[in-house]
Amino acid sequence: MTFEIIGKITEIETIASGSSIRILPLLRKRYGKGRWRKLKGIAQVCLVDGTIRLAEVHWFEAHGIGKKKMRIKRFLD
Numbered sequence: 462m463t464f465e466i467i468g469k470i471t472e473i474e475t476i477a478s479g480s481s482i483r484i485l486p487l488l489r490k491r492y493g494k495g496r497w498r499k500l501k502g503i504a505q506v507c508l509v510d511g512t513i514r515l516a517e518v519h520w521f522e523a524h525g526i527g528k529k530k531m532r533i534k535r536f537l538d
Contacts, residue, residue, distance in 0.1 A: 495523030
């Protein structure tokens with residue numbers, strides 16, 4: 462599912478960090494070493510068909526590398 466974030470992500474929480482991330486070896490291989498964390502937050506998203514919805518989004522992030530593998534976990538509206 463392709464989407465675009467509209468505005469800011471709010472209510473950001475860390476779900477996992479370091480070795481408790483299941484795909485840590487993949488992240489390091491694909492994007493490089495870093496202090497990887499899995500985060501979640503709430504954001505307005507614009508879907509491919511043009512609809513705008515409120516959703517919970519999850520992603521991985523490391524300092525100096527940025528947000529990677531962002532996905533919609535569930536819709537909140």
